[in-house]
Amino acid sequence: MNASSPPPAVELHGITKRFPGVVANKDIAITVRKGTVHALIGENGAGKSTLMKILYGMQKPDEGTIAIDGEQVSFSSPGEAIVRGIGMVHQHFMLADNLTVLENVVLGGEKLYGIGAKARRKIKEISDAYGLGVRPDALVEDLGVADRQRVEILKVLYRGAKILILDEPTAVLVPQEVDALFDNLRELKAEGLTVIFISHKLGEVLKVADDITVIRRGTTVGTADPKTATTKQLAELMVGAELPSPETRESTVTDVPMLAVKGLTLAAAGAVTAEPEVLAHAALEDSPVHRKAEAGRLLLDDVTFTIHKGEILGIAGVEGNGQTELIEALMGMNPADTGVITLDGLDITKAPVRKRREGGIGYIPEDRHRHGLLLESPLWENRILGHVTEAPNSKRGILDPKAARKDTERIVREYDVRTPGIEVTASSLSGGNQQKLIVGREMSHNPKFLIAAHPTRGVDVGAQAQIWDAIREARREGLAVLLISADLDELIGLSDTLRVIYRGRLVADADPATVTPEELGTAMTGAASGHLDATDNHSADGTDAGTGSTEDEVR
Numbered sequence: 001m002n003a004s005s006p007p008p009a010v011e012l013h014g015i016t017k018r019f020p021g022v023v024a025n026k027d028i029a030i031t032v033r034k035g036t037v038h039a040l041i042g043e044n045g046a047g048k049s050t051l052m053k054i055l056y057g058m059q060k061p062d063e064g065t066i067a068i069d070g071e072q073v074s075f076s077s078p079g080e081a082i083v084r085g086i087g088m089v090h091q092h093f094m095l096a097d098n099l100t101v102l103e104n105v106v107l108g109g110e111k112l113y114g115i116g117a118k119a120r121r122k123i124k125e126i127s128d129a130y131g132l133g134v135r136p137d138a139l140v141e142d143l144g145v146a147d148r149q150r151v152e153i154l155k156v157l158y159r160g161a162k163i164l165i166l167d168e169p170t171a172v173l174v175p176q177e178v179d180a181l182f183d184n185l186r187e188l189k190a191e192g193l194t195v196i197f198i199s200h201k202l203g204e205v206l207k208v209a210d211d212i213t214v215i216r217r218g219t220t221v222g223t224a225d226p227k228t229a230t231t232k233q234l235a236e237l238m239v240g241a242e243l244p245s246p247e248t249r250e251s252t253v254t255d256v257p258m259l260a261v262k263g264l265t266l267a268a269a270g271a272v273t274a275e276p277e278v279l280a281h282a283a284l285e286d287s288p289v290h291r292k293a294e295a296g297r298l299l300l301d302d303v304t305f306t307i308h309k310g311e312i313l314g315i316a317g318v319e320g321n322g323q324t325e326l327i328e329a330l331m332g333m334n335p336a337d338t339g340v341i342t343l344d345g346l347d348i349t350k351a352p353v354r355k356r357r358e359g360g361i362g363y364i365p366e367d368r369h370r371h372g373l374l375l376e377s378p379l380w381e382n383r384i385l386g387h388v389t390e391a392p393n394s395k396r397g398i399l400d401p402k403a404a405r406k407d408t409e410r411i412v413r414e415y416d417v418r419t420p421g422i423e424v425t426a427s428s429l430s431g432g433n434q435q436k437l438i439v440g441r442e443m444s445h446n447p448k449f450l451i452a453a454h455p456t457r458g459v460d461v462g463a464q465a466q467i468w469d470a471i472r473e474a475r476r477e478g479l480a481v482l483l484i485s486a487d488l489d490e491l492i493g494l495s496d497t498l499r500v501i502y503r504g505r506l507v508a509d510a511d512p513a514t515v516t517p518e519e520l521g522t523a524m525t526g527a528a529s530g531h532l533d534a535t536d537n538h539s540a541d542g543t544d545a546g547t548g549s550t551e552d553e554v555r
């Protein structure tokens with residue numbers, strides 16, 4: 001570094017962090033240049049999150065030094081890191097569901113711009129400047145995952161961050177939104193801000209990063225130049241193996257229906273009774289909040305489809321277009337107003353959640369922390385979740401902890417869940433290992449029908465391959481799968497049939513063998529309907545595809 005060069009934004013030297021039974025970081029060294037996007041990649045459990053928590057003041061290193069803008073620092077709390085201009089957007093969001101966007105953003109930062117009109121103006125200013133589309137008065141509990149992420153980014157910018165740590169920021173975005181985010185990152189960079197970008201999507205890393213650091217098993221194993229590196233080289237540095245592919249081309253689809261859904265309709269709660277001023281305010285933006293307030297708006301609109309034994313039906317859609325409501329209707333958590341659901345020939349439309357579970361429905365939830373795990377409970381208790389009445393968790397109606405523990409050890413072994421043991425809490429596992437535990441739990445009950453919502457969100461290439469293999473193997477044995485994912489390569493690669501959901505309706509279908517992520521992304525924004533490979537926007541019989549007029553229209 002010559003005398004005229006500015007000091008690096010971040011310098012980490014010799015960072016080591018130990019936990020009982022595991023060394024999370026060992027002698028890590030990273031230099032992040034000011035005004036750049038620096039990608040940090042590595043498999044789950046490699047130590048990326050621990051390292052960023054150290055930089056953000058959430059944990060203290062056992063050894064090593066941190067320098068910000070050339071000055072050595074030691075943080076005891078995130079508050080101290082924020083004062084030095086560091087902001088972090090976590091993979092699992094830190095938002096209060098029962099508060100509005102404005103309340104979440106100003107919480108803890110009331111001294112910056114107050115809690116009223118000045119704060120509102122600042123939020124609007126940041127939202128407009130970076131195209132975040134955030135509405136201050138929206139309740140966070142009504143937001144989809146993508147909108148929650150934008151609130152988190154805004155919250156960090158609101159506090160004046162000059163160094164942004166983004167943990168898996170593209171996990172929930174469609175290609176067009178990813179491009180928009182990358183444009184935003186380039187704007188931030190042009191203004192002198194520094195971004196540390198944690199991701200498992202190696203193609204995106206090569207597209208947006210100026211520098212790349214690879215971490216494996218807690219230590220830095222190399223750096224890469226995105227101008228010359230390939231995804232294959234990065235994957236080999238990360239896990240010592242080639243990049244896995246979700247592609248499934250051998251067909252196992254039978255003509256035996258496993259799940260049949262006909263005419264599912266769900267009206268927004270309180271839609272018809274909303275006050276005029278609420279409706280007028282909500283009309284400002286198309287969001288889950290808007291849809292709830294808009295009179296006559298349907299969250300699910302005449303949804304009809306059939307999934308056969310051995311078939312994976314992929315649903316593509318921008319978050320908040322009815323995917324969550326569809327899952328909740330199929331699980332029985334929030335039954336639809338009208339429609340019929342048949343599982344393996346039995347009408348389960350009115351069946352409670354427990355009966356559906358016992359009847360053969362497996363469920364990988366979209367948010368593993370909120371809906372898939374008890375984070376402060378040990379792994380063997382998490383293995384029981386959702387299957388309390390089923391073997392091996394219970395015997396003759398009584399819980400059998402000994403058998404549950406033994407089976408948890410089997411899941412840990414067969415699904416390569418990296419953990420010191422089954423008595424540790426779920427929160428102590430990395431995100432990918434938490435996901436593998438959930439997949440192992442659900443597949444252990446030999447489901448007839450699996451709802452897989454973002455099954456590989458935030459997991460590394462190694463864990464991805466294992467999860468894909470588990471789903472493919474069960475599919476070969478006759479499992480029917482509803483796959484909902486924001487990863488369009490995953491959707492196209494795994495699915496036998498593809499449908500697009502927009503504003504609660506199935507508006508388009510596509511052949512996974514021929515459709516491109518860009519074509520799928522366009523349909524997800526509502527700009528295309530019908531069969532995506534057709535010359536016009538309608539199916540051959542002149543009806544809109546996806547309206548449920550024929551059961552086998554996409555087969």
